[in-house]
Amino acid sequence: MPETQLPDWYHDGIDHIWLPYTQMQTAKPPLPVIKSDGVRLTLADGRELVDGIASWWAAAHGYNHPHVLKAVETQLKEMPHVMFGGLVNEPALRLSKRLAAMLPGDLDRCFIAESGSVSVEVAMKMAVQYFLNKGESRSKFVHFRGCYHGDTLGTMGVCDPEEGMHNLFGDVIADNILCDLPRTEAEAAKFTIFLKKNAHTIAAVITEPLVLGAGGMIFYPPETLKWLRSACDEAGVLLIIDEIFTGFCRTGTMFAVEQAGIVPDMITLSKALSGGVSPLSVCAARDHIFDAFLSEDPTKALMHGPTYMAHALGCAAANASLDLFEREDRLGQVAKIEQQLKDELAPCRDLPNVKDVRVKGAIGVVQLHDASNIDALKPKFVDAGVWIRPFRDIVYLTPSLTISAEDLSILTNTIFSTLNG
Known part of the structure; x- marks a missing residue:
């Protein structure tokens, strides 16, 4: 994100914060979020990201219910x-x-x-x-x-x-x-x-x-x-x-x-x-x-x-x-999410660097053979308009249980296209 689009509070506070699981000397700057709604996060520059992680799966009902x-x-x-x-x-x-x-x-x-x-x-x-x-x-x-x-x-x-x-x-x-x-x-x-x-x-x-x-x-x-x-x-x-x-x-x-x-x-x-x-x-x-x-x-x-x-x-x-x-029928929603994840992540199995694809409930996982460039995927996902945070050798989804089929497809299609790129 260009410096000119960063808010004042970001400039004022970024040098005084300690981020989790982060080597602060080499890490890319974190993204400033100014709003959350449903399954979307709005960045300071106006971009919206479809969140596939639900803030470490805590936002089960979506944001701002x-x-x-x-x-x-x-x-x-x-x-x-x-x-x-x-x-x-x-x-x-x-x-x-x-x-x-x-x-x-x-x-x-x-x-x-x-x-x-x-x-x-x-x-x-x-x-x-x-x-x-x-x-x-x-x-x-x-x-x-x-x-x-x-x-x-x-x-x-x-x-x-x-x-x-x-x-x-x-x-x-x-x-x-x-x-x-x-x-x-x-x-x-x-x-x-x-x-x-x-x-x-x-x-x-x-x-x-x-x-x-x-x-x-x-x-x-x-x-x-x-x-x-x-x-x-x-x-x-x-x-x-x-x-x-x-x-x-x-x-x-x-x-x-x-x-x-x-x-x-x-x-x-x-x-x-x-x-x-x-x-x-x-x-x-x-x-x-x-x-x-x-x-x-x-x-x-x-x-x-x-x-x-x-x-x-x-x-x-x-x-x-x-x-x-x-x-609300959260278990029914999970059953639908599970089936959609199985259907839409399945094509990833044909990609050369994919080792395994597995789904359980509202958890979808694409495991890679070679994870040496796993961190390089993160900015690509952001550029594609989604918030997906891969780690170790996996790209995973744990979306809000209220996510629509259309938004879930954005996430799964982005995973396939990014890994296929």
């Missing part, structure tokens, strides 16, 4: 925030009740924080203290290759170290147990034996369900989740499922675990929870987890409490987001 904005506006006038220590607020309690009713099994207790990483940290902390409160010291977590759970110090310890973002911190992050996800019954049997043998050191197994997001949008079948649940039950180990990416219809069911028919001991939610309007996350725990913290002994309480825990404004946005999931 009037129902969500109205709920936030109403809550803002009444009470944007109040501390959750000794006080509660109506949006937070209503949200917790609704989530408990939506989630499978007895995932009845919601710890509401501000970010996805924090919700995973809380789940891990709950798991360790669950056993401490029972008189056992278990500090290890079993995690899997390709999985990503956040960038905070604790969550880095359960991400795939080969993923690359966190390998500088090998000497300071917790030393946990990295495994391959079992893909066959034989592998599941071996995993169960391993887990039982080492259960005295292991607090929990943690995984993303069905889709390993930052690991390269790798899909795996529901049977694997069933095997993990069974192995954890046999070994007396807890199971944490991270639904921050997959939750709220993204994989074709409200929650991905529904496709396996399992109930984890803890489940983490964020992103689409608040419709992409406000930072918010939840760690929901089953009743037996919560009960293990009940005692006359104050040291057995969960000592965790973010300042903006159960943020009333964010909870109001989340309640409005849940309204839309309940009132």
Whole structure:
């Protein structure tokens, strides 16, 4: 974008910001966005981009949905925030009740924080203290290759170290147990034996369900989740499922675990929870987890409490987001998106540099053989009028669930034409 078209606020502030996942010395300047609406982003120079990522898939209902904005506006006038220590607020309690009713099994207790990483940290902390409160010291977590759970110090310890973002911190992050996800019954049997043998050191197994997001949008079948649940039950180990990416219809069911028919001991939610309007996350725990913290002994309480825990404004946005999931046919929309992605990305298979094309729910992936020039694709997509942000060796789409067939075709056709160029 020419310097003359950049707004004053961009010139004034760009030298004082630190961008995510970015080598600031060599990166191209970020694009200034001045407006969002539906599935479109308007840049400062007037160009519009069709967003294929939905702000890291958080804007599930599209940008600026009037129902969500109205709920936030109403809550803002009444009470944007109040501390959750000794006080509660109506949006937070209503949200917790609704989530408990939506989630499978007895995932009845919601710890509401501000970010996805924090919700995973809380789940891990709950798991360790669950056993401490029972008189056992278990500090290890079993995690899997390709999985990503956040960038905070604790969550880095359960991400795939080969993923690359966190390998500088090998000497300071917790030393946990990295495994391959079992893909066959034989592998599941071996995993169960391993887990039982080492259960005295292991607090929990943690995984993303069905889709390993930052690991390269790798899909795996529901049977694997069933095997993990069974192995954890046999070994007396807890199971944490991270639904921050997959939750709220993204994989074709409200929650991905529904496709396996399992109930984890803890489940983490964020992103689409608040419709992409406000930072918010939840760690929901089953009743037996919560009960293990009940005692006359104050040291057995969960000592965790973010300042903006159960943020009333964010909870109001989340309640409005849940309204839309309940009132509008998001699952039907996902089914249509899935079929359109399958149909329109299929021609990419014939391109010489394409290794694989795969689709699950509202996730479309084109994997490349040679990804050495993957960053060069980003400005080409912008020039074509779309916001698609490839990484590793994949070009992917995670659009708003409300995207029209016409706008989705713009995205898929642009991927094909750009990769074919």
